[in-house]
Amino acid sequence: MASTSVSRIVPATPEKVWSLVGGFDALPDWLPYIPESTALEGGRVRRLANPDGDVIIERLVDFNETERHYSYAILEAPFPVDGYVSTLRVHAVPGREDLAEVQWSGRFNPDGATEDEVVELFTGIYRDGLEALDRTLAG
Structure with missing residues (x-):
């Protein structure tokens, strides 16, 4: 099973x-x-x-409002993986009430691609997604 994780400090409170x-x-x-x-x-x-019209269907498998995280599994997607489960978490930054750390991680089995290829794919998706979140919060 392959995995990847990306985190980013963003300019807003965890709440x-x-x-x-x-x-x-x-x-x-x-x-x-x-x-x-x-x-x-x-x-x-x-x-x-997505903008290309591809359909992605995901199921919520864990949700914790108090600890600010949820996990989901992909049921259907145009990605070369199976057994995909991902978690999105929001953490407080010690000593900084005006910042939060967001972590997006996933684990999956390559299916029709190499482990390196799927790790690179999802690392890019998570990184680009957290950059977009940062822009949204800063805007």
Whole structure:
């Protein structure tokens, strides 16, 4: 099983960051390459569309409001992996109430690609996503 993790310090309180990213259906609010999200099964499943029209379906597998994190599994996507589970976490930065650390991590099995290729793919997705979050919060 392969894995990757990216974290970034962003210019907002953990509470503000979580209020933006903590909703499982909230990706379009901060992630430009996911302009559409439809909540299904009472909000436990999200159907995402990217600008190319690809469909990604993900299921919420863990959610913790108090600790500010959730995990999800990909059910359907155009990615060369299976067994994908990812976690998005928001942490406080010790001594800085005006900053938060956001960590996006995932583990997965390559399927039709090398481990290096899928690690590079998801590292890029997470890095670009956290850069977009930083721009949204700074804007």
